[in-house]
Amino acid sequence: MKPKQCNGKVLSNIKILDNIYEMKLTGDFQGNPGQFYMLRSWDKEPFLSRPLSICNIEGNLLTFLYEVKGKGTDIFSKLREGNVLNLLGPLGTGFPLNNEGKIGVVAGGIGIAPMIYLCKSLKNDIDFYGGFREKPFYMDTIGKNVNKLYISTDSGKEGYNGFITDIFNPEEYSVVYTCGPMPMMSKVKNICEEKNVPLYISMEKRMACGVGACLGCSIKTTSGIRRVCKDGPVFRGEEIIFHD
């Protein structure tokens, strides 16, 4: 599926928790779980577009789930119904969907965004592990698409009090997918390697072009230098080298 430039019209843009927003756009969209779009709703400033993962696509509706971090996402959070964004995508290589057997999904914080579309698209039995700092979010939607839901919070307000990796055991899964903070993904990788379970990791790196041209998002992997935007963002676990 070739990426293209297109417009998205805001249908809704709601705060679902503190600084987490869900934005639904109408337009002509395509894409696979794990792929992303480069977005801008401004002319020349900020200079760069912002990468956001596809959280869901249904008909002409594209959903993003995002956390307000800085300038760009702050502007996104102020968009109203009817506002128009420029989109570039779908970009990158998403998750492989053709695995047999039971699947484990481990997501941390805003890293759940691409996993929602993933869980919806997989036909397999899925156990979902979600780790959060304060409070979990979007778990109702996730709950509808998975068998078992494991939740942890650092705050202890809901679910297990601690890291999600403390309660994650991959033994019964044929494959595991993960997206979230680097330290979490690094632990997931160690655990999966110990039990010999194949893993797919969705990586994050600052991007300028998003299409593979600028080499701003390069990472060193066991299979050489790779671009997160084009060769990824999803990589096989054994390719990723975490520096921790």
Next chain:
Amino acid sequence: MTSVEMFGIKFKNPVITASGTFTRDYEDFFPLSKLGGICTKGLTLNEKEGNSGVRIHETTGGLLNSIGLQNPGVDRYISKELPHMEKYDTVIIANVGGSTMEEYVRTVEKLNNTNIHIIELNISCPNVKEGGMAFGIKSDIAFKVVSEVKKVCKKPLIVKLSPNAENILDMAYKCCEAGADGLSLVNTFSGMAIDIKNRKPVFDNTIAGLSGPCIKPIALRMVYEVSRIVNVPIIGIGGIVDYKDALEYIMAGALAVQVGSGNFMKPDICLDIINGIEEFMEKENIKSLEEIRGIARRY
């Protein structure tokens, strides 16, 4: 109408993509044969992995980059990438980097026997034999490297100037003395950013290169000044994001322009710029860009 000619080579229009900012990956968004030219990523003799850590940092009106010349090396570029590039009906310029004089010379020698149209020498690279200071800072060092390359180069040779040169006019003059057939300017400005939470520079290399609209007024001034003292073709580069920016460079004396960071804003920005120039020419009844090239130098 928009065509320009340099070294007997015809460009459909004066819009060329700048080195390191544009690859075939953009063919998903528009036909690359519409471009006046395409400049390759900086090629070095051997493969380079590029820099570690953060490589891109957005600034007001642009970005800092510390890519570190990541490239597959000239041989692999010639065998794997060039055959694809040759499919496009546009001028291909090979951008050449190096860390020693010999490396520049050997890389250019390898490109001599290809269908590349023009060589652009990037002298903003650190010179390992001179303590890492870029070749493009001191004009006598630039003179040496350009002279050596010129001896072996069988293609038209453009020297790409660094705005960090001690004296850009002296630099331009010496590069022409050394045999440059044309000049392109500018490369990125030295800059930096500090991560105040971690209390350290954002980039592993500390210093990075600034590009984008924020550098345009300075780059434009440099093109204007240089074009008054040399009589080789000049390619204007720096912060071009629309047709007006491009025309400013042409009126300052540039024969063509290169668009770099602008490609990151919009993948087919070059197409908009080409169309914009054409519309402007029609409206203002300009038959050829020669009519307006350097026109602002009268003042």
